[in-house]
Amino acid sequence: MILVYDYGAGNLRSVCGALQRAGGWVRIGRGADLVRQATRLVLPGVGSFGAAMEVLSDAGVQCALQERVREGMPVLGICLGMQLMFDASDESPGVAGLGWLRGRSVRFERGRIPHMGWSRVRPGGPAPICSRPHYYYFAHSYYVQSAQETVAGVCEHEQPFAAAVRSGTILGVQFHPEKSQRAGYTLIRQFVNPTAGGR
Amino acid sequence: MAARRIIPCLDVQGDRVVKGVQFKNLQDAGDPVTLALAYSDQGADEVAYLDISATLEARRTFLGMVERTADVVTIPLTVGGGVRDVQGFRDLLLAGADKVAVNTAAVVTPDIIGEAADRFGSQCVVVAIDARRTEQGFRVCTHAGTRLTELEPAAWAARVEELGAGEILLTSMDADGGTAGYDVELTGLVADAVNVPVIASGGAGELRHFSEVLARTRAQAVLAASVFHYGVFTIGQVKTYLQEQGIEVRVVESEQEEG
Numbered sequence: 088m089i090l091v092y093d094y095g096a097g098n099l100r101s102v103c104g105a106l107q108r109a110g111g112w113v114r115i116g117r118g119a120d121l122v123r124q125a126t127r128l129v130l131p132g133v134g135s136f137g138a139a140m141e142v143l144s145d146a147g148v149q150c151a152l153q154e155r156v157r158e159g160m161p162v163l164g165i166c167l168g169m170q171l172m173f174d175a176s177d178e179s180p181g182v183a184g185l186g187w188l189r190g191r192s193v194r195f196e197r198g199r200i201p202h203m204g205w206s207r208v209r210p211g212g213p214a215p216i217c218s219r220p221h222y223y224y225f226a227h228s229y230y231v232q233s234a235q236e237t238v239a240g241v242c243e244h245e246q247p248f249a250a251a252v253r254s255g256t257i258l259g260v261q262f263h264p265e266k267s268q269r270a271g272y273t274l275i276r277q278f279v280n281p282t283a284g285g286r
Numbered sequence: 287m288a289a290r291r292i293i294p295c296l297d298v299q300g301d302r303v304v305k306g307v308q309f310k311n312l313q314d315a316g317d318p319v320t321l322a323l324a325y326s327d328q329g330a331d332e333v334a335y336l337d338i339s340a341t342l343e344a345r346r347t348f349l350g351m352v353e354r355t356a357d358v359v360t361i362p363l364t365v366g367g368g369v370r371d372v373q374g375f376r377d378l379l380l381a382g383a384d385k386v387a388v389n390t391a392a393v394v395t396p397d398i399i400g401e402a403a404d405r406f407g408s409q410c411v412v413v414a415i416d417a418r419r420t421e422q423g424f425r426v427c428t429h430a431g432t433r434l435t436e437l438e439p440a441a442w443a444a445r446v447e448e449l450g451a452g453e454i455l456l457t458s459m460d461a462d463g464g465t466a467g468y469d470v471e472l473t474g475l476v477a478d479a480v481n482v483p484v485i486a487s488g489g490a491g492e493l494r495h496f497s498e499v500l501a502r503t504r505a506q507a508v509l510a511a512s513v514f515h516y517g518v519f520t521i522g523q524v525k526t527y528l529q530e531q532g533i534e535v536r537v538v539e540s541e542q543e544e545g
Contacts, residue, residue, distance in 0.1 A: 097406050100356045100382035133379075135407055167407075199506060201409045201452050203483045204288030205331055205536040222536045224331075224362060225288065226384075226409040226452075244287060266384060268326070268360045268538070 089279065090125035091115045092168075094142045097133025102165065105265040105272060109279040117142060119151035125160065127278070128152075132166025132263055136192070136229075137179030139171055144183070156187060161256040163278045166227055169252065169259030178229050188254055190233035198245035201228045208250040208262065211241040216251045216260065221270040223250070223262035230261065289536040290500050290528065291331035291507035292521050293364075293485060294514045296321055298335050300344040301351035303515075318351055322359045325514065328521040329538040330361060334387075334455075334509060337367030349381045356382020366414055366455070371395075375402045379410060387455055389414040390428040393435060393442075396449055403450030412485075413451040415439055417472055418459040424472055431459045439472065440479035447480045454480060455509065458488040465491025468499035468508070477504040485509050496524050497531040 089111045091103055099115055106113045106129065114121065122128065143149070156162060164172045173184045176192035184191075195202060205222040216239045223242075230248040240251030242261070252259040258278065264271030296303045296318050303316045322333045335352070339345045345368070355363055365378050366387025375386045375398075391398050392413050403411045416427045417439040426437040443454050456476050458469030468489045477484040483506040486499045490510040499505055513519060525535045 097410065098356070098379045098382055098384055100353065100380070101384070104357045104382075105360070133407065133410075135404070138405075198287055199483050199504075200481055201483070202288060203409065203453060204291050204506060206288045222289065226362070228408065228452075263362075263384075266360065266362045272360065 088125050089113045089127040089129060090121050091129045091131055092143070093117045094131075094134050094139040096135075096138060097131075099131055099133065102129065102131050102265040105275050106279060109272065109276040111279040117148070119145075119147035122148060122151035122155055125155070128155070128160060128162045130162065130164040130168030130171055132168050134167060135178060136167065136170060136176040136184070137182045139167060140179070140182050140184060143171065143185065152185065156257065159256050161278065161281075162258065164257070164259040165265070166261060166263055169261055170229060170231055172252075172257060172259055173231055173233065176229060187257055188233060188237055188252060188259070190231055190237075192229040192231050194229050195244060201226055202230075202244040205267075206242050206244065206250075206262075208240045208242045210239075211249075211251075212236065212238040212253070214239055214253045216240045216253070216258070216274060217270070223260075223264065223267040223270060225250075225262045227261060231259075287534075288506070289331075289534045291485075292329070292496075292524055292535065293332045293334055293507055293509040294325045294330050294521065295334040295336055295487070295509050295511045296515075297338050297511065298348060298351070298367075299337075299339050300347040304338065319355050319358065322355050322363070325521060326359055326361045327538075329525055329536070330521050331507070331536060332362040332364060333359065334364040334366070337365065339368070349377060352378060352381040352383055364412055364455075366412065372398060372401050372405065375406065375410075379406055385410050385412045385453065387412040387414045389416065390430075392446060392451075393426065393428050393437065396446070399446055399449040399451055403452070408450045408452035411451050412453045412455050413443075413446040414455040414457065415443060415446075415476070416457045416459050419472075424475065427459055431462075440475045443476045443484075444479045447482050451482060453483045453485065455485045455487060456505075461489025462487070464489055465513070467491060467495040470499055470502050473499055473505050474503040483507065491518075493519060493524060493527040497528055497533060500528065500533050501531065
């Protein structure tokens with residue numbers, strides 16, 4: 088069961104639809120029990136850092152999350168979901184993130200903000216998300232400053248930033264794969280079933 | 287910087303598309319979901335629905351159609367038209383809209399912008415601004431273009447950005463419904479007054495209109511309806527033309543380009 092975590096804000100329909108089309112059995116919900124039952128977890132890209140962490144920082148949920156992540160449960164963080172996996176975000180000062188990856192989110196200083204639209208992502212790091220550049224859809228004002236070795240894709244918005252990060256079974260993407268047509272769907276399909284062929 | 291975006295807009299009443307020219311003379315034509323998919327296949331970067339439903343019943347039908355759209359369309363969906371309060375925002379986002387546009391409600395109760403941005407994130411909040419030329423200069427209109435305000439569009443745009451809007455959809459009421467081109471002057475004024483993305487709307491008739499507004503202003507995206515609905519040209523043709531003019535657009539990937 089793929090758990091799409093519900094922080095209580097915004098459109099979860101699109102990401103659930105995409106996961107289902109890719110062959111996943113999806114549940115929207117929250118709480119330690121569902122986390123333990125899940126075989127994969129999606130942290131969706133809706134809402135704000137502070138509000139989402141308020142929902143996620145319940146002690147029981149934290150415990151279950153740490154346990155499952157340590158056990159190697161695959162996690163996909165989308166947009167805000169990716170940012171939540173780090174230590175903190177300037178969007179919500181003083182609020183701790185999940186801390187699975189070292190780094191924090193900061194606000195863009197140059198260019199139109201939010202960075203909104205289709206931008207080119209090129210492969211990066213030891214385990215890139217794609218073998219050649221693709222356009223994906225972005226809609227964000229904050230980006231992650233993370234360690235080089237976790238970067239899995241690079242994009243530019245007046246400056247380079249991490250479009251994707253990967254560490255073990257944890258994958259984060261700053262863009263919205265459920266809104267990125269074929270390239271996005273390929274990524275979702277690989278998350279749902281990594282053993283399926285690339286086509 | 288992101289590629290410039292081409293956004294087809296569908297006027298919808300209930301669950302049917304209507305090809306309108308100026309909010310009058312409505313002609314029924316087609317299923318929005320089918321059209322949205324077709325535009326997505328053609329290379330549209332996003333799709334927009336303008337809800338012109340007049341009754342509560344039609345609004346409910348509209349929400350159901352948004353759900354069906356979100357289930358199958360894999361590009362972002364912006365929905366606007368008659369959104370009055372944060373509940374309206376919430377209903378549309380839960381139905382599957384990625385962005386919700388507010389127009390008159392933003393002028394009447396500006397607090398709605400910040401409230402929606404705080405709850406859902408500013409990237410979900412589009413403020414639509416309709417404006418026309420008057421003897422005193424450009425002025426914002428509300429209520430589907432029927433009421434003129436004292437607001438100057440660039441100043442209003444800056445204000446809504448401050449309040450939390452993530453994007454501005456700017457429609458020239460003078461150009462809208464015609465095919466003489468986007469209002470480059472109005473678009474330039476507004477795009478220079480803010481740092482959020484601005485979508486130009488109203489007046490597209492020829493290919494060069496697209497490059498004009500994108501080359502001469504800092505608009506990030508263009509929205510058009512009739513030219514696409516009447517098949518004057520396809521989104522692919524617009525993108526090819528823009529590429530030839532040196533404007534970056536996303537070219538839709540073929541089957542072979544996965545991975």
